[in-house]
Amino acid sequence: MYAxxxxxxxxxxxxxxxxxxxxxxxxxxxxxxxxxxxxxxxxIEEEPVFQHIMLHAPEGxxxxxxxxxxxxxxxxxxxxxSWRIRLRAQPDAPGQVSLLSGWRPHIILLVDDGQDMLAAxxxxxxxxxxxxxxxxxxxxxxxxxxxxxxxxxxxxxxLFRGYYGNIWHQADDTYSLGGTMPCWxxxxxxxxxxxxxxxxxxxxxxxxxxxxxxxxxxxxALLFSALEGLRPLSAESALSKSLLxxxxxxxxxxxxxxxxxxxxxxxxxxxGDIPSWLQxxxxxxxxxxxxxxxxxxxxxDDVAAMARSLGVGVHVVGPGTTFLIGTADKGGGKLMPDAxxxxxxxxxxxxxxxxxxxxxxxxxxxxxxxxxSWIDWESTAYLRRMANGPPHLSSITDLGIKGTALSAFADxxxxxCTTSRDNLVSIDAxxxxxxxxxxxxxxxVIGREGLIIAGPDIRGDIMVLGDGPLIRWLCPGALFTASGxxxxxAHDAVITAHTLKGGLFEAQYRADSTVCAxxxxxxxxxxxxxxxxxxxxxxxxxxxxxxxxxxNLPGEVRGIRSFHFRRELHVxxxxxxxxxxxxxGDILWNRSPEAGIITNAVVMDAKLYLSVWEPDExxxxxxxxxxxxxxxxxAGDTVSRTALFGAxxxxxxxxxxxxxxxxxxxxxxxxxxDISGLPGISPCSLGVRIxxxxx
Numbered sequence: 001m002y003a004x005x006x007x008x009x010x011x012x013x014x015x016x017x018x019x020x021x022x023x024x025x026x027x028x029x030x031x032x033x034x035x036x037x038x039x040x041x042x043x044i045e046e047e048p049v050f051q052h053i054m055l056h057a058p059e060g061x062x063x064x065x066x067x068x069x070x071x072x073x074x075x076x077x078x079x080x081x082s083w084r085i086r087l088r089a090q091p092d093a094p095g096q097v098s099l100l101s102g103w104r105p106h107i108i109l110l111v112d113d114g115q116d117m118l119a120a121x122x123x124x125x126x127x128x129x130x131x132x133x134x135x136x137x138x139x140x141x142x143x144x145x146x147x148x149x150x151x152x153x154x155x156x157x158x159l160f161r162g163y164y165g166n167i168w169h170q171a172d173d174t175y176s177l178g179g180t181m182p183c184w185x186x187x188x189x190x191x192x193x194x195x196x197x198x199x200x201x202x203x204x205x206x207x208x209x210x211x212x213x214x215x216x217x218x219x220x221a222l223l224f225s226a227l228e229g230l231r232p233l234s235a236e237s238a239l240s241k242s243l244l245x246x247x248x249x250x251x252x253x254x255x256x257x258x259x260x261x262x263x264x265x266x267x268x269x270x271x272g273d274i275p276s277w278l279q280x281x282x283x284x285x286x287x288x289x290x291x292x293x294x295x296x297x298x299x300x301d302d303v304a305a306m307a308r309s310l311g312v313g314v315h316v317v318g319p320g321t322t323f324l325i326g327t328a329d330k331g332g333g334k335l336m337p338d339a340x341x342x343x344x345x346x347x348x349x350x351x352x353x354x355x356x357x358x359x360x361x362x363x364x365x366x367x368x369x370x371x372x373s374w375i376d377w378e379s380t381a382y383l384r385r386m387a388n389g390p391p392h393l394s395s396i397t398d399l400g401i402k403g404t405a406l407s408a409f410a411d412x413x414x415x416x417c418t419t420s421r422d423n424l425v426s427i428d429a430x431x432x433x434x435x436x437x438x439x440x441x442x443x444x445v446i447g448r449e450g451l452i453i454a455g456p457d458i459r460g461d462i463m464v465l466g467d468g469p470l471i472r473w474l475c476p477g478a479l480f481t482a483s484g485x486x487x488x489x490a491h492d493a494v495i496t497a498h499t500l501k502g503g504l505f506e507a508q509y510r511a512d513s514t515v516c517a518x519x520x521x522x523x524x525x526x527x528x529x530x531x532x533x534x535x536x537x538x539x540x541x542x543x544x545x546x547x548x549x550x551x552n553l554p555g556e557v558r559g560i561r562s563f564h565f566r567r568e569l570h571v572x573x574x575x576x577x578x579x580x581x582x583x584x585g586d587i588l589w590n591r592s593p594e595a596g597i598i599t600n601a602v603v604m605d606a607k608l609y610l611s612v613w614e615p616d617e618x619x620x621x622x623x624x625x626x627x628x629x630x631x632x633x634x635a636g637d638t639v640s641r642t643a644l645f646g647a648x649x650x651x652x653x654x655x656x657x658x659x660x661x662x663x664x665x666x667x668x669x670x671x672x673x674d675i676s677g678l679p680g681i682s683p684c685s686l687g688v689r690i691x692x693x694x695x
Contacts (some may be wrong), residue, residue, distance in 0.1 A: 009329075021359050049074045053087070058680060060606035060633070063523040063562045065091055065654070068680065079689040085656050085680035088522070089113060089353070090410070091602040093611075093650070094558045095444065098216055098350040098404070099200055100666070102108035105257040105342055106202050106216060106250050110221075110493070112264035113230055114237030119123040121172035121183035121319040125162030131185065133158045133169060133182075138231065144396075145388035175267060177278025184232045187263035190317050190336065191217045194261070195223050197339040199404045200367045208242040208264075209234035212249060218664055220421070221458045235550055236270035243314070244274055244509040247307055254618035259333065259342070260307065262300070263317040272297035281306050282330050290596055298323065299406045304331030315341075317638045344368045348666045350621070351405045352651040354415055355430040361406040362668055364419055370419050371404045374432040380425075383469070385440025391463075394449040399439060400554030401425070407454075411447035418445045419686045422457045426469070436469060448500060449480045455480060462489050464503065470477055473503030481527065482543060488527055490515035495529055497543050508544040516556045517573070523562075536573055536582070542604050549573075551580035552590055565634060572633065574598045579610065580632060589636030593629045602652065607677045608633040611663065613648045621648040621666045627654075628663070628673060644671045656681055 033079065044172045050073055057066040073080045095143070118137070125131060132142045134157040142159070150164040160169060164166040171182040195203065205214035205226040215225035225284070243262060250342070272279070280289040281302035288298040304327050314331025316324045328335045344367050353362040364372040371493030371566045382399040386392055403421025410416075415427040422442030427434050442457040452469065456463030456477055463474045475498060477489030486506060487498050492514050497506040509529075517530035526546060527539040534557060536549040555575040562571050570588070571582045576597040580590040596614035608631040616623035626649035630639040644663050651663035659676025675681060 001678070002058040013190065045558065046500070050447065055087070057563065058083075059563075059565055060603070061085065061563055061680075062091070062603040062691075063521045063564070064519060065089055065602055066604075070686075071683070077691045080688035081689070082683040083680065083686060084683045085678075087654060087656055089446075090653055091600055091651075092444075092446075093352075093600040094206075094517070095601070096409075097618060098259040098621050098666075099202075099218065100348070100559070101254070101256075101344065101616060101618045103200070103256055103621065104202065104254060104345075104618070105259055106255040107198070107207055107259045107261060107342075108203075108204045108212075108246055108249060109194075109227075110208065110242060110260055110262045110264075111187065111191070111227070111230055112239065112262070113209050113232050114231055114234045114267075114269055116174070116237060116267045117184040117187070117232040117265060118182050119172035119267075120177055120179050121186050122177045122179060122321075123179045123181045123186045125165040125169075125181050125185075126189075127161070127163040127166075128409055129189075131169075132156065137170065139165075139171075139185045140190065140228070141185065143387035144384055144394075145386045146394045160229075172515055175265065177265070177321070177574075179319075181255065183265040183318060186319075187317050188227060191227060191261075191263055192224065192316075194338070195220060196402050196421050197368065197466075198342070199348065199365075201342070203370075205230075206242070206246060206249075207234075207363045208239060211242070211245065211511055216251070224458070224611075237264070238271040238273065239264055239268045240267075240271050240297065240303045241273050243300065243303045243307065244278070247310060247312055247429065250312070256315070258311060259315060260331075261315045261317055261333075261337070262304075262327070265318050268297040268298070268300065272299050274299055274303065277386065278302055278306060284326075284398075297412060301327040301330050304328070304333075307337045308332040314550045322536055339368050347668070348622075349405075349650060349664055349668050350651045350666070351408055351417075353664050353670070354408060354410050354429065354651055355655045356410070356413065357657075359429065360670075361415060361429055361432075362664070363408060365404040367536050369403060369588075370401055370417065370423070370425075372432075375427060376431065376433045380434045381436040383436060383438045385438065385471070391468065391474050393438060393440075393471060396439075399437065401437060403572075406442065407444045409446045416445045416447060416452060418442045418454055421590070423466075424452075424454055424465075438465075438469060441465065446482065449484055451500060453480065453482055453487065462487070464500065472501070473498075475503065475608070479515070479518050481518045483520050483522065483525075486541065488518060488520060488543075490496050490518050490529065493531070495527070495539070495543060497541075501645055509537075509539055509543040509545070511537055517558060517560050519560045519562070521562045521569075523564065526569075527561045528562060528571060530560055530573055532556045535623060536571060538569075538571075547584055549582045550586075550587070551582055552587060553578050553580055553624075558598075559601060561601050561603055561608075563606075563633065565606065570633070572601065572603065574601055574610075579608070581608075581636065588634060591631075591633075591636050594638075594641075596625070596627070599626075599648065599650075600652065602654070603633050604675065605680075606633045607631065607639060609652065609661075611644075611651060612650055615648065623647060626663075626665075642673070645669060 053070040055068045151160040170180040202216040204216045206212045282305040313333045315333035316328040316338045357579045383393040403419030408417045416430045424438040424441040441454045443455040445454040454463040461474045462477045464472045480489045493511045495509045511531045513532040519528045538547040549571045581588040596612040600611040610629040613626045626644040630643045645665040649663040653662045661673040664673045
């Protein structure tokens with residue numbers, strides 16, 4: 001009987017337990033259903049119907065960066081509404097040159113422009129490279145084109161491929177060095193390749209006959225222009241004398257190392273006019289270490305040795321003769337050096353990162369080129385812009401990316417990025433796979449209506465690309481902006497509008513001076529142009545004049561932001577040192593952020609968020625102090641100031657989905673700012689509408 005009672009009790013407990021479990025499961029399922037359907041009205045069984053409507057930026061928010069989303073949730077006759085902020089585009093910072101304080105070698109490219117450089121060196125033409133033989137016989141490397149299979153006569157001279165030149169355009173082997181390529185052609189080609197590989201590095205161009213012809217600059221276009229303007233016409237090649245004269249040409253500050261690259265075949269003519277104590281400085285006992293009439297002076301290696309003792313490295317670009325190898329060795333340099341011989345920084349950021357959901361994509365530069373570890377180059381299609389018309393791309397093989405990250409744009413799951421050496425890449429942000437890379441498209445990059453706009457490149461062209469990719473059309477310009485249907489480009493003081501898809505001319509406007517800032521306001525449908533004199537011109541989409549604003553700022557306008565308040569358009573303009581807010585006929589405020597230069601700005605909830613950087617005296621992005629300064633956008637009063645990095649801050653990068661704003665430093669450190677409390681970052685309820693059923 002006791003056993004029976006025990007079994008009944010156990011069975012009862014089991015039934016009670018099962019009942020509780022079943023009840024809890026039903027309750028949790030019902031609760032989960034309620035949460036997922038967000039309080040579905042009683043008696044309604046069907047799932048809610050969602051409708052999303054995209055609207056312009058709300059009052060007090062940056063027109064170019066933000067839009068808003070209105071969401072309607074319908075169950076039966078009940079309609080619930082909410083809205084939230086959506087990101088239209090990340091704040092776009094004005095283009096700036098990135099230099100480091102901790103790594104800033106200065107390099108002088110010393111070119112031997114003597115007539116003897118037209119003789120052969122120990123090199124052959126590159127088989128598939130393209131060369132131009134000018135009417136005077138000078139042969140130089142030129143940009144690639146696909147209408148030359150072997151040789152082609154043009155008004156500027158004869159174009160030929162390297163394999164063809166190795167047979168039909170052999171230089172005179174005057175000095176028994178061998179090879180088929182003139183030394184002049186070889187050093188021009190090598191120096192351009194070197195410039196392409198050395199970003200962030202100030203260089204100067206000098207000639208043996210004339211000294212400095214291009215002062216120190218990081219502008220690749222200026223360096224290329226200086227090289228292309230040289231001619232091997234000098235009757236003398238005073239190599240050691242010219243090298244000696246350049247040793248005092250380096251800046252007293254901000255240079256972390258000094259180097260001279262001597263591009264020569266090593267044949268001195270009329271050389272040796274140097275102090276007697278410097279002759280045979282290297283103690284090699286060479287009897288030709290003196291001034292000798294005609295050819296034969298060997299003082300170049302002595303001056304190189306002396307330069308090394310002063311902390312100036314001497315490198316050589318030219319044939320691999322014993323003399324030139326020894327000159328580079330005594331100068332503490334290399335024969336045919338590349339970027340790795342200058343110990344470039346191992347990894348740095350020169351752009352804000354990109355956010356895709358929970359993924360942060362940092363565009364890291366390694367060895368002075370864009371090379372993040374997460375990019376997969378295996379299936380990349382490589383294309384190059386051809387120099388022959390009409391503008392088009394051709395497929396090529398074995399192309400390595402050059403230059404550091406310059407501009408980036410996120411378009412859905414696609415990340416577009418340009419480099420400082422006119423490379424444009426398209427990357428799948430989720431997988432990191434690079435689908436294609438174009439050589440010859442550079443500058444700022446954005447996406448509009450399924451098209452890619454990039455520019456200006458080294459040629460000064462703004463390019464519009466379609467799927468494939470392929471070049472739709474291009475135009476000259478120094479900066480641009482775009483609406484959904486038009487591209488607005490500025491060249492000097494002239495603003496031109498073209499249809500975005502076809503490049504057809506629409507309108508033109510001439511400002512009072514060079515246009516230095518250009519923005520399209522998608523909410524007001526106007527073009528805002530800042531000129532060098534400080535005026536802000538408001539233009540319609542057809543470039544018809546609408547208004548003129550005078551911010552009274554010192555220096556040229558570097559950036560423009562717009563928002564509306566009480567239905568009035570407000571425009572914020574900033575230079576490096578000051579910012580001002582205006583509306584029609586009135587300046588609301590004009591002030592400085594106290595210390596530092598303004599590198600970026602964005603308006604959120606009637607607050608102006610300024611990224612401010614106070615660099616050191618050399619202006620390296622790895623030095624100084626950066627901060628986030630928040631101003632009242634209507635009054636100009638300081639709301640807060642927050643320290644970011646002990647270096648320049650790139651950004652901000654805004655993620656409304658998580659309520660975070662981020663800045664990144666050159667060393668890839670990230671600073672996060674919580675913006676979740678701003679209205680609209682989280683969905684805001686607008687109420688419920690009940691629709692009566694028809695009788």
